[in-house]
Amino acid sequence: MSAFTRPAVRYAAVASVAVTGGYLATRSYNSNAFGCTQAHAESAPSDAKAALKKMPWKGFTELKVESVEMVNHNVKKLTFALPDNETISGIAPITSLLTQHTPEGGWIPVMRPYTPISPNDTPGQISFMVKHYPGGKGSTKMHSLVPGDTMKFKPLAELDYKPNEFSHMTFVAGGSGITPIYQLTQAIFRNPEDKTKVALLYANNTEEDILLKKEFDELAEKFPDRFSRIYTVSKTSSEGEGLYHTGYIDKAMLSKVMPNKMSERNVKVLVSGPPAMIESIAGAKGMAGWTQGSLGGILGELGYKKEEVHKF
Structure with missing residues (x-):
């Protein structure tokens, strides 16, 4: 699809709110999420992985880029490392992760949500597919990342799905x-x-x-x-x-x-x-x-x- 944007979404509990009187983040569909409440992120791992630890998501958490792969002409797969190989994201479907970064020379943080594509019980890492939109502040930043770079993430609950809720x-x-x-x-x-x-x-x-x-x-x-x-x-x-x-x-x-x-x-x-x-x-x-x-x-x-x- 060609580039397209969501209407602005207000994100609460952001430090810049006090300065700007309310931060409005324009939601781009390379993020693909639709909520703005923090996720509980309590989806349980499978029995085989029950010993693994769920990520303690508290506020924005900094994660390091582990690998970057070009998927097609404008989409990259970015994999970030969790704190250790025994940690899983533990996020419940559907949950996106809100990214935060401050552009060079700027003072207002840019926030965009992206939906992980890796299973919530994958140990040690979490992956995203991100489409680059020319001029898109979030996608441009994500596409500029290389292994070793970092990004801040915070879970956002999107849809409270329960197994067998619908036939x-x-x-x-x-x-x-x-x-x-x-x-x-x-x-x-x-x-x-x-x-x-x-x-x-x-x-x-x-x-x-x-x-x-x-x-x-x-x-x-x-x-x-x-x-x-x-x-x-x-x-x-x-x-x-x-x-x-x-x-x-x-x-x-x-x-x-x-x-x-x-x-x-x-x-x-x-x-x-x-x-x-x-x-x-x-x-x-x-x-x-x-x-x-x-x-x-x-x-x-x-x-x-x-x-x-x-x-x-």
Whole structure:
């Protein structure tokens, strides 16, 4: 997807609030999160890793870059080291980490949230996929980091998910809005007690922009009865012709991934992407992005209720 930004989000408990009268951080979708409350970060590790320690997230915590990998022309995977090899992030899905840095010569900190893509019980490290937006203060800083550099992080709770809360979940994502969707998807399928069915519809400009495709394809192969996915792109190469849907998400495309509500009565739809996409699919968010707003768009036409949809 092309660069796009979220409406401004107010972050509390920041030292600069006293100076500026309230710090407003413009939320860019290379961050892909939507809340501003501190996460409890209490998701329990698996039995096999029960001896590992959960990260004691208190305020902003400085972490050191361990490795940097170029994923495509404008996306990097950044892995940060936790304090030791016995520590796990322990964050619950969906949780992002708010970054904080002060630009050289500046005095007001820049804050942007990014959603980790590594499992919450990965020992010793935590990873992100970050898309670079020209002029983006957060993504430019993240893309400038090299091994040994540091960044400050603070958890932000995004969505309080409980295993088996819904019989079926549909995820509609655009561009780098896929990271919170992936975080929850892998949490569902890594939990043997969670039987939730999941369908994904993921839109991008080109095939190269499809992030985490290998991971989603492996899940579809491993859980064919519980996970399905459709990728759609604005334009495709000759090699990809016939392998992907083309064009914007419309009612026909969305209908292919929506469950039969007669058989799946307890459903939830998560929509994560640029504002124009969200408005088309589920209606615009309210109060300049501060609230969920009324349900509209394609999901409204398909008969979904407001409580069955969450917009990022």
